[in-house]
Amino acid sequence: MRKHYAVAGIVVAILVASLIVLAGSRAPGKTATTATDEAGAATLPTDPPSPGASAPDTDYAAMVKLLAARYARHPSSTQDAMALADAYLMTEQPAKAEALYAKVLATEPDNQTAKAQLAMALHASGRDDQALQLLTSVLAANPRSQLAHYNLAILYFSQQRAGLAREEWRRAAAIDPTSGIGRTARSFADLMNDEGSGTHSGSGGG
Numbered sequence: 001m002r003k004h005y006a007v008a009g010i011v012v013a014i015l016v017a018s019l020i021v022l023a024g025s026r027a028p029g030k031t032a033t034t035a036t037d038e039a040g041a042a043t044l045p046t047d048p049p050s051p052g053a054s055a056p057d058t059d060y061a062a063m064v065k066l067l068a069a070r071y072a073r074h075p076s077s078t079q080d081a082m083a084l085a086d087a088y089l090m091t092e093q094p095a096k097a098e099a100l101y102a103k104v105l106a107t108e109p110d111n112q113t114a115k116a117q118l119a120m121a122l123h124a125s126g127r128d129d130q131a132l133q134l135l136t137s138v139l140a141a142n143p144r145s146q147l148a149h150y151n152l153a154i155l156y157f158s159q160q161r162a163g164l165a166r167e168e169w170r171r172a173a174a175i176d177p178t179s180g181i182g183r184t185a186r187s188f189a190d191l192m193n194d195e196g197s198g199t200h201s202g203s204g205g206g
Helices: 007-024 032-040 058-073 078-090 094-107 112-124 128-141 146-158 162-175 180-194
Strands: none
Touching: 058 078, 078 094, 078 112, 094 112, 112 128, 112 146, 128 146, 146 162, 146 180, 162 180
């Protein structure tokens, strides 16, 4: 069965990005510090479910509620819109995430983070060609976009193109090995080497 997206990888990336936004307003049970710690200890996703296969965890649901209330108070805030979009993506609501990323890009067309995350929303909806095109455009504008390399690795991994995924995770880790995403990328790349995942590498798409 085709894997729509690697849930663990998406969750780690979004936790690192969105929970930092919550540093001044903590969501229940989560902090920016623990997000980074969790990112460093991530495990390689092997059989992610399709979108909507499981209900969001209670802490994540509480986080969405908190961020939605915050965004309602500041509808013109890019930071709050991005945090809520990330939370929607993490809780398997890609259509809602896509709408918010698109809203941000309507006013900030050069927002590369919004583009990289919009690609994940498209990917979660099964539109991999569009996701790939978007990530490619982000990397053309900024080859050192750690998030774009990381998200591209998720896309490749879900398509069972392990060799390409490993290389993108290596690139993401090399940009900043001390960040949460960098440590997770290195962990994923190392796990793929340890488990011999390279035997599934190739250029075939999903």
